[in-house]
Amino acid sequence: MSDALSRMLAERDWILADGATGTNLFNMGLSSGDAPEFWNETEQDKIRALYSGAVDAGSDLFLTNSFGSNASRLKLHNAAHRARELSRMAAEIGRDIADKAGRPVIVAGSQGPTGEIMAPMGSLTHEIAVEMFHEQAEGLKEGGADVLWVETISAPEEMKAAAEAAKLADMPLCATMSFDTAGRTMMGVTSEAWAKLAEKLTKVPLAYGANCGVGASDLLRTVLGFSSLGGDLPIIAKGNAGIPKYVDGHIHYDGTPDLMADYAVLARDSGATIIGGCCGTMPEHLEKMRAALETRPKGPRPSLEEIAERLGGFSSASDGTGADAAAAPERKRRRRRG
């Protein structure tokens, strides 16, 4: 148990992660179209402010500004060759902020998807995907990240590649998928399938779970799906602060700090250990989440009705566990060809 997150998981009943990266940077003046990762070099004060915002609001763990610092995403900005360097910078700033926090704070090296479809359906091969994730992981490691944090993944093939890269980099791993399509990931992965895959990855994560997706309610429904399986791995819940609305030329998430406080305790009651927000979750949300987790006692496992009542309704009737698949209207199959 040499790594910082394993130690924290052993000591604590819950860990508060951070909130949004994109929404915060957007509010600091990032214009649509620019790669946020360039700011690790050119606007370091803003990246420091992003990280400090989470730490000062009570986060025990925050993600580095490296979601898109892989060769595939940076290629768009003619900066594919800078993947390792920009990842390293993201982690270096994070290391510095965490070390000055005066309490244990985990620097989690964010790794988002490549944005490409994996072979055989798409053009991205397993080998190249591993190489891209590995390059990014080495940069994050050099910069002092405590753990790799693979997030917003929808394809199992891509998750496997990222886990293999974590093994190559010899780094502990946390991993979350996004469940945004009828309770499943865009590629059709159920909460159950992801829970089972997590335990079988080349590099078994310290914790696994869900992030982003639709709203806070949907995310907790997915978490209930994970915890109902009774696995041993700690569960991560990182849901959006409600649903995005377009107000006066800006994107605004309709989840209030009080709603996210309710979400945080419901996430714990649903079986999550590492709890944070995703898009739209600002420091003021995190403060309320922290206070709620500290002051409210752990409650019983919530029902779906209770979640809907307190956080809002679900985006789909299907819960994405796959349990209702049999109830789906059976297509009349004519004949199968041998």
Add this chain to the structure above:
Amino acid sequence: MADEDDDIILSELDDEELVQQMHDDLYDGLKEEIEEGVNILLERGWQPYDVLTKALVGGMKIVGDDFRDGILFVPEVLLAANAMKAGMFILKPLLAETGARTIGRMVIGTVKGDIHDIGKNLVGMMMEGAGFEVVDLGINNPVEDYLEALEREQADILGMSALLTTTMPYMKVVIDSLVEKGLRENYIVLVGGAPLNEEFGRAIGADAYCRDAAVAVETAKTLMARKHNQLAAG
């Protein structure tokens, strides 16, 4: 049934059975079977346009409906679209010869700053599957690229995609430019992407927000029909 694995000889099926079987094969993403089916129907004297609409578009409609209803997911739809494309590859030159009309032309692309293209590609494939002509501008498109392509292609429909909350406001930049130049009324503007919703579509002045590729196809058909009616009435 799965355990009933008799081989089906496509050429032994009558027309109606063959079309049904092609719908099943599209659903299962069986590319070679679709190519074989298309060729058999053509040999039997079917018009290329009928093969397209009855066998292929009809089959893709089932795929689209099940995708919309959360029964099929992206991987299955990509396989089906791939099989559809193989059939279209055979039909395309024949359709051009017969001068068969298409039902509309769409320019589609992901907005500036956004490199996501899975959703956009799906919409493009499903639109082609429904018989539209699709001009794909790829990812990261500035406003000029959209305007230039709409003009060059004499397009009916503009489709814009964004998957990031940081890039979705750019859709409004494009629509505002169309309004400024007095071109907005020339095009049906459809927008889509995971973080969007109907309210956003309305707020930026799009004709419709499309939740998924199946909805995009249905919406495009409806709005094209309305456009034709208005032109006829005008």
